[in-house]
Amino acid sequence: MGMVKVVLNGREVEAANGETILNLARRYGIEIPTLCYYEGYANGSCRICVVEVNGRLMPSCITKVSEGMKIETESIRATEARKTLLRLLLKNHTHRSKEEQMRCRLCDYAIKYGLEPAPIIPDIKIDDTHPAIVFNPSACVMCRKCVIACSIDQSNDTITVIGRGLDTRVGFDLDVPMGVSSCVSCGACIDACPTGALMERDWVPADKVVETTCPYCGTGCQVEYGIKD
Ligand code: FES
Structure with missing residues (x-):
């Protein structure tokens, strides 16, 4: 070269x-x-x-x-071209909470380029049938990184592109809910997703994590167990 x-x-x-x-x-x-x-x-x-x-x-x-x-x-x-593309992508882009919006690179770019980030609709329809992963289709921008991560990185081929034209969307196997698909919960799609459309089911923002010494609850009482000197 x-x-x-x-x-x-x-x-x-x-x-x-x-x-x-x-x-x-x-x-x-x-x-x-x-x-x-x-x-x-x-x-x-x-x-x-x-x-x-x-x-x-x-x-x-x-x-x-x-x-x-x-x-x-x-x-x-x-x-200007980037701003136009951002506006188009933001047209059909929604998050369920401010915290989820803050995980989204598209919303970060929107703010950086002086645009409004995606609206927040708490009760937006999501696929929460999977025990470990939540899929919010309205936050998906069809970048296909999850498809690549699932098929090429993990050789799993669970995540696919379904439909044609305006109906094109990300789906699982032959268009079944994620919870009954062949997903093995590796999490590669979560790492790949730039917008937080795929995220951990029990994800909580870093500033809301409760420190606890006991692995059985999240109360955070900080009781110390064990033998003291
Ligand atoms: Fe280059 Fe998407 S086309 S990052």
Whole structure:
């Protein structure tokens, strides 16, 4: 793999021919927002990582560098395009609580780009049939990272993409509730999900965790058991 010269945010830099713009930017400490990017398996579906390359808007996670490229990661056009994409993704995006919203990278980006984060609807319909994992379809942005984590990382193939067109959605096996699917509770989908659509059933925010010495209850009385000197 040879080296090429490109201009990154006004600075001439060397890049490995064939590496992605996202990879190059990260090597130089430049942050580009991502939602669907999954190390080694970029699918280019969310487009949030858009940058301007020689005057054209390109998704940085799947665009490879080549000699003479002029890349702008924060140009006005790239920033406006990101804001438009964020608005579209936020249209059908809902969380059940402020705490869940704070786990969502899409909402973080919304705030960063001066937009309203997703609305909070406490009684939104979720799939809570699984003993360990909760799925909130209205927080899902169809980035497909959970599908990749389930099939490629874990060889399990429980999480799939179901339906077509506007009805496309994430589902389990042949469209059954998660609790009766072939899920083995590995949790890889939770780690992969950037929006908190898949999360631990008993998740509580760090600031609400109760310290307790007794493993049998969460009261947090801090009674000390054992023999004292
Ligand atoms: Fe590049 Fe989603 S992160 S298209």
